[in-house]
Amino acid sequence: MPATTQAPTPTMYKYDAFDHAFVRDRNKEFAGQVARRLAGEITEDQFKPLRLMNGLYLQLHAYMLRIAVPYGVLSSKQMRKFAHIARTYDRDFGHFTTRQNLQFNWIKLADAPKILEELAEVEMHALQTSGNCIRNTTTDQFAGAARDEVADPRPWAEVIRQWSSNHPEFTFLPRKFKIAITGATKDRAAIRVHDIGLHLKPSGFDVYVGGGMGRTPHVAPVIKRDLNPEQLLSYLEACLRVYNRYGRRDNIYKARIKILVSALGAEEYGRQVEEEWSRLDKAKVDAPAAEVNRIKSFFPDPAFVDGFDSAAFERARTADAGFARWVKNNTNPHKRDNHVSVTISLKPTGLPPGDASSAQMDVMADVADAYGYGELRVSHEQNIILPHVAKNDLYTLYEKLDAAGLGTANAGKITDMIACPGLDYCSLANARSIPLAQDISQRFEDAKLTDQIGDLQIKISGCINACGHHHVGHIGILGVDKQGIEFYQILLGGRADEKAALGQITGKGLSAEAVPAAIERVVRLYLDLRTSETERFIDTLERVGRDAFAEALHEHA
Amino acid sequence: MSTPKANSTYDAQLVTNAGDVIPNGWRLLADDETHGVDGPVVLGFDRALRELDGLNGHYGVRINPGDDVRLLEPFLDKLTVIEVAFPGFRDGRGYSTARILREDLGYTRVLRAVGDVLRDQLFYMLRCGFDEFLVKDKDPAEAVTSAAKRFSTTYQGAADSARPAWALRHAGV
Structure with missing residues (x-):
C-alpha cells in the first residue's frame, strides 16, 4: 500500500x-x-x-x-473489489x-x-455481457496516454455505453453486437473485426461496419467517413435499425451484421443507413454538446509529476538485465516524455492466459495507487495496463510486480498469446486451448529466443466461434474435433491492426503434441529468412508468402 | 415441489398501458373471409396493402416481423388498430416497427403487441410506443404496471414520454 x-x-x-x-x-x-x-x-x-x-x-x-x-x-478500488x-x-x-x-x-x-x-x-455490473444486445464497447488500452493518439476515444465509449444501456429497440437483435473505437494512428482495438468499428480522427469518425470472426470471418468495409461526432448516436441508431430489421434470424450462424453487409454489399447497406438516418429525429437521439462536454470533463489528464532522473534509470537498466528487458518489451510510449504506459503481463510461462489471483489483483491495485495515479486498464490481449507511470518509478514498480509473479517481460511477444477458455470451461468448445497455450509458452520459455523473435501474435480458439481471435493471429490456432479426437488447424498471416487481414488455413490439422514443434519450425524459418531484426514475423510472411511457412509447419519431424 | 406453470401457458389477455384489462373487440380475419364496410376486423398485411385503398372506414392490420411497415404510410388514416406480431421472445423486429410507426410515420392510434408477449418484454414495448398488449401472464395487469416503473433511469429518447438521463441532467441549462 x-x-x-x-x-x-x-x-x-x-x-x-x-x-x-x-x-x-x-x-x-x-x-x-x-x-x-x-x-x-x-x-x-x-x-x-x-x-x-x-x-x-x-x-x-x-x-x-x-x-x-x-x-x-x-480504478484501483474496483480492482480490489474483484x-x-x-x-x-x-x-x-x-x-x-x-x-x-x-x-x-x-x-x-x-x-x-x-x-x-x-x-x-464500486459502480460496476454484469449487464449486457451476454445476450443478443449491444455489448461492452472496447477501445485502445492506451487511450488518453499513447503518444500516437490523435483523439481520446474514452468519452465517446462512455456516450455509447449510456445510449446502449437497456436500449428499448435493440435488446433483441438477431445476434450479439460489438462496437470498438480507436483514436490513435495504430489500431490496438482491432476495430475492423468488430460489428462496428469507429476510427476517431480530427475530422470525425470513420465508420466500419460488418467485421467479425467466428465461422465466416470478415474485415469490415468503411461505410461512412468523417461522421460529425455530435451525430454519432443517431448514425449508430440508423446502423442498428437496418440490422435489426433485415439481419437474418433463420440461422444463428448467419445472424451477425457481417452477413447482412456482405449480402447487401457495403454500398447498399450504407445507402439504407443514410435513408434511415435522414428520417430519424436526431435531436431526440443525439446527446447534446452539454452532455458530451460533461462526459469529457471526467477524462482530464492526471496531475502528472514532473522530472526524470535518467542517470538513475540507466544505472538500474545496466545493473538488472531483467528490468532492462521488461522496459524494452512491456512499456509503450506516452504523450509525456517522462512517463510510459506499462503492460503487466498475465501470460507467465505455463499458466492460463488472462488469469490473476486475488493476491495479484490486490498487488496491481496497490501499485496503481502508488505509481499509476490509481488507474488500470484491461487490454484485449488479456493483460493489465497501467496507463500512466512516471519513468522515475519504473524500477520500484518492476520489483514489486516481479515479486508477485507479475513481472513477465513478454508483452507483444510469442508467449503473449490470446486463448479462449476452451474445453476446460466452455460448453461450446471442441478442444482445449489453455493447455496448448501452456505447452507453447514452455517451448518458447527462453527469454533470449523470445526477444530474438520479436513481435509475434499467436491466438488460439477452442472452436469455430473464434473467441480466441485465431483469424487475426499472425499464427492462428483453431481447435477442432474429429471423431472424438482434438485436432488443431493452423492459420498464417492474420492481423487485427490498421492493416487488418484474415489468416489462411494451412493444410491438415495437427495433434496437440505436434503443435509446439510445428510452430517452432515456422519461427526458425522466419529467423532464417528475415532481412533484419526490424523485419517482424508478419512482415517476412507478407514478403515471402505463406507457402514456405506452410511447408515448414507440416514437415514431418 | 410442483413444477411451476410457465407464464407462456396462460391465455392471453388484452391490457392497456395503464394496466386495465379490456375486452378485445377485434378479430383477425382469415385471408379468404369477407369483411364488412366498417368492421372491427384486422386484415393481414398483404391484404391490407391490396384492399385498403378501396375501403372506407376503420380497420386493423396485422404486421408480421418480415413486413415493411413503411408500406402502410398511405393508409394510416384508415387504420384504428395496428397489431404487431411477436412470434417469439427473441425476435425483436417488432420494436423497430413500433418506433417507425410512432416516431417516423406519426401514427397515433392503437398500437398493440400480440403473440408471444411475456412480462419481461413489456418495459421495452412501452418505450417503443405500444399502448396495448395481448399478454400471457398469471397477472397480466400487474405485469404491465410493474414494467412501467421498472427503471427510473432511461438513457435514450424513444417513443414514450420518458426523458433520457442527458435531458434531465441538463434540464436547467
Whole structure:
C-alpha cells in the first residue's frame, strides 16, 4: 500500500444519481428472479434468458459471471473489489477476457445477487455481457496516454455505453453486437473485426461496419467517413435499425451484421443507413454538446509529476538485465516524455492466459495507487495496463510486480498469446486451448529466443466461434474435433491492426503434441529468412508468402 | 415441489398501458373471409396493402416481423388498430416497427403487441410506443404496471414520454 499519501482519484467516469439508480433497479429485478429460481417458481429454461441478460452463464461445471469493465477502464478500488469477490465467492482467481471484461468461473447461483450488490458499490455490473444486445464497447488500452493518439476515444465509449444501456429497440437483435473505437494512428482495438468499428480522427469518425470472426470471418468495409461526432448516436441508431430489421434470424450462424453487409454489399447497406438516418429525429437521439462536454470533463489528464532522473534509470537498466528487458518489451510510449504506459503481463510461462489471483489483483491495485495515479486498464490481449507511470518509478514498480509473479517481460511477444477458455470451461468448445497455450509458452520459455523473435501474435480458439481471435493471429490456432479426437488447424498471416487481414488455413490439422514443434519450425524459418531484426514475423510472411511457412509447419519431424 | 406453470401457458389477455384489462373487440380475419364496410376486423398485411385503398372506414392490420411497415404510410388514416406480431421472445423486429410507426410515420392510434408477449418484454414495448398488449401472464395487469416503473433511469429518447438521463441532467441549462 502507498505508505503515506492518500490513494489518488483516477480520472475516469463517475456515476451520478441516474447511473446509480439504473444499476440498483436492475439488480433488484435480478435478485427477485434468482429468488424465484431458487424457490423453484421458474424453471431453468425460463430463467436462462433472464440470467443471461445479467451476465450469468451456466458452463460445464458451474455458473460463470461475466462482469463488464466499460471500455477496459478500472480504478484501483474496483480492482480490489474483484480481488475480494475472487477470494470470497470464487476459487481465489479471476479471468480477464478479450472483451476487456472479467469472468469468475466458479460462482454459486445463490451468491450472484450479493456479488452484483458488491459490484454496484464500486459502480460496476454484469449487464449486457451476454445476450443478443449491444455489448461492452472496447477501445485502445492506451487511450488518453499513447503518444500516437490523435483523439481520446474514452468519452465517446462512455456516450455509447449510456445510449446502449437497456436500449428499448435493440435488446433483441438477431445476434450479439460489438462496437470498438480507436483514436490513435495504430489500431490496438482491432476495430475492423468488430460489428462496428469507429476510427476517431480530427475530422470525425470513420465508420466500419460488418467485421467479425467466428465461422465466416470478415474485415469490415468503411461505410461512412468523417461522421460529425455530435451525430454519432443517431448514425449508430440508423446502423442498428437496418440490422435489426433485415439481419437474418433463420440461422444463428448467419445472424451477425457481417452477413447482412456482405449480402447487401457495403454500398447498399450504407445507402439504407443514410435513408434511415435522414428520417430519424436526431435531436431526440443525439446527446447534446452539454452532455458530451460533461462526459469529457471526467477524462482530464492526471496531475502528472514532473522530472526524470535518467542517470538513475540507466544505472538500474545496466545493473538488472531483467528490468532492462521488461522496459524494452512491456512499456509503450506516452504523450509525456517522462512517463510510459506499462503492460503487466498475465501470460507467465505455463499458466492460463488472462488469469490473476486475488493476491495479484490486490498487488496491481496497490501499485496503481502508488505509481499509476490509481488507474488500470484491461487490454484485449488479456493483460493489465497501467496507463500512466512516471519513468522515475519504473524500477520500484518492476520489483514489486516481479515479486508477485507479475513481472513477465513478454508483452507483444510469442508467449503473449490470446486463448479462449476452451474445453476446460466452455460448453461450446471442441478442444482445449489453455493447455496448448501452456505447452507453447514452455517451448518458447527462453527469454533470449523470445526477444530474438520479436513481435509475434499467436491466438488460439477452442472452436469455430473464434473467441480466441485465431483469424487475426499472425499464427492462428483453431481447435477442432474429429471423431472424438482434438485436432488443431493452423492459420498464417492474420492481423487485427490498421492493416487488418484474415489468416489462411494451412493444410491438415495437427495433434496437440505436434503443435509446439510445428510452430517452432515456422519461427526458425522466419529467423532464417528475415532481412533484419526490424523485419517482424508478419512482415517476412507478407514478403515471402505463406507457402514456405506452410511447408515448414507440416514437415514431418 | 410442483413444477411451476410457465407464464407462456396462460391465455392471453388484452391490457392497456395503464394496466386495465379490456375486452378485445377485434378479430383477425382469415385471408379468404369477407369483411364488412366498417368492421372491427384486422386484415393481414398483404391484404391490407391490396384492399385498403378501396375501403372506407376503420380497420386493423396485422404486421408480421418480415413486413415493411413503411408500406402502410398511405393508409394510416384508415387504420384504428395496428397489431404487431411477436412470434417469439427473441425476435425483436417488432420494436423497430413500433418506433417507425410512432416516431417516423406519426401514427397515433392503437398500437398493440400480440403473440408471444411475456412480462419481461413489456418495459421495452412501452418505450417503443405500444399502448396495448395481448399478454400471457398469471397477472397480466400487474405485469404491465410493474414494467412501467421498472427503471427510473432511461438513457435514450424513444417513443414514450420518458426523458433520457442527458435531458434531465441538463434540464436547467
